[in-house]
Amino acid sequence: MTTLGHVVHNPQMVESLAERGLRNAASVEDVDAGTLFVRAHGLPVEVFDRAKEKNLEILDATCPMVTKIHVQAERLKADGYKIIVIGDPHHPEVKGTLSHVPGAWSIETVGDVERLPRASRVGVVVQSTFSGTRFTDIVKALSAKYYEVRAVNTICTDTHNRQSEATQLAKEVEVMVVVGGKTSANTKHLAELSESHGARAYHIEGPEELRAEWFDGVRVAGLMSGASTPGWLVDEVAARMEALSRQSA
Numbered sequence: 376m377t378t379l380g381h382v383v384h385n386p387q388m389v390e391s392l393a394e395r396g397l398r399n400a401a402s403v404e405d406v407d408a409g410t411l412f413v414r415a416h417g418l419p420v421e422v423f424d425r426a427k428e429k430n431l432e433i434l435d436a437t438c439p440m441v442t443k444i445h446v447q448a449e450r451l452k453a454d455g456y457k458i459i460v461i462g463d464p465h466h467p468e469v470k471g472t473l474s475h476v477p478g479a480w481s482i483e484t485v486g487d488v489e490r491l492p493r494a495s496r497v498g499v500v501v502q503s504t505f506s507g508t509r510f511t512d513i514v515k516a517l518s519a520k521y522y523e524v525r526a527v528n529t530i531c532t533d534t535h536n537r538q539s540e541a542t543q544l545a546k547e548v549e550v551m552v553v554v555g556g557k558t559s560a561n562t563k564h565l566a567e568l569s570e571s572h573g574a575r576a577y578h579i580e581g582p583e584e585l586r587a588e589w590f591d592g593v594r595v596a597g598l599m600s601g602a603s604t605p606g607w608l609v610d611e612v613a614a615r616m617e618a619l620s621r622q623s624a
Contacts, residue, residue, distance in 0.1 A: 376434070378412040379403060379422070380467055403429070410434055416467040417441045419474035440503045441468055444529040445475045451498030452476050456525060459491070461513055462502025466560060469502050484509075488516040499526035504534050504561035504602070506568070533602055534561050541565045541599050545572035548597035550589055553578045554612050555601025562601030569599070581608065582615035590620050 377398040400406050403425050410432040413423075417437035426433055452458050458479035462469040473479050480491055497517060501510050507530055514526045545551055551569035553576060555562030562578065569576040574597065577589060590596060596616060600609045 376410045376412050377406045378414055379406075379418065380414060380416070403431075406431060413437055414467075415441065417445070417471040418467070419471050421474060437471075438503070438531075440529070440531045441471070444468075444472050444500050444503060447527045447529060448472055448476045448479070448498070448500045451500070451525060451527070452479075454498070456496045456498030457494040459497050459499045459517065460502070461499060461510060462505050463560060466502060468504075472500065472502075482513065485512050485516045488513065488520055491520070494521060496523040496525070497521050499524065500529045501527075502560070503529060503531040504559075504564065505530055506564045507535055507538055508568075531561075531602075534564075537561065537565060537599065537602065538568055541568045542572050544597045544599065545569040545574040545576075548574050548595045549593045550574060550596040551576045551599060552585070552589075552596065552612065552616060553599045553601070554580070554609055555604045556580060559601045559603060562604070565599050565601065569597075579612070582612045585612070585615050585619060587619045587622055590616070593620075596620070 377400050379400055379402070397412070403411065403422050406429070408431070411426050411434070413433060413435045415436060415438040423433070448458050448460065458476045460469055460472050460479050460481050461483070462481070463483055464481040469481060473481060482488060482491065499514060499517065510528065510530060514524065518524045541551070545568065551574040553562055553566040553569065555578070557578065557580060566576040566578040579585065598609070598613055598616065
């Protein structure tokens with residue numbers, strides 16, 4: 376079985392799956408036979424079509440929330456809106472969404488809004504792991520520029536809840552440790568949110584990255600994890616944090 380890109384943004388899980396036989400390929404052209412496993416981010420339409428041309432068996436595990444974004448974008452386009460996809464243009468999920476609505480615009484920041492062409496009606500969807508606060512700010516900027524803006528908040532419920540928890544917890548702790556893959560968008564946003572709400576944040580992938588000096592003189596430390604971080608890894612980080620706090624006490 377082969378996947379295009381890692382199934383999860385977690386090196387420990389990726390290694391475990393590789394040991395069980397899950398192969399990772401850079402392109403569908405590198406897959407000559409067998410099963411193509413479609414990860415949660417989904418794939419561009421043209422990649423699905425090419426896989427079918429090559430007679431590959433397709434196991435589609437695209438996240439339902441990602442599929443929802445495709446559907447919402449297609450509906451907005453059918454209703455006559457110019458589509459805007461908010462998110463990282465280099466992220467596979469965003470690339471997949473853009474393939475469902477050819478001609479759509481992709482933006483990531485409020486500053487990008489100023490560079491967009493004119494349009495009478497724009498329809499907006501957002502990457503499922505995007506920052507809720509940044510999404511709101513961008514929609515406000517779009518509303519100030521365009522006559523009619525129809526924005527659908529397609530941020531994943533789990534992502535939204537984690538961001539809310541990180542925002543609240545960051546106000547109560549001095550240090551926040553965020554566990555998850557360094558390439559994970561939702562984990563990066565948790566660390567950014569923690570920093571913006573007063574906590575000193577450290578984004579790590581495993582307990583071996585923890586440093587005792589991070590907790591010197593710290594009374595309260597918090598721990599958050601990305602959506603794809605396994606529970607056992609969080610437990611290991613928590614145990615290591617406790618051990619280090621006793622050393623610095």
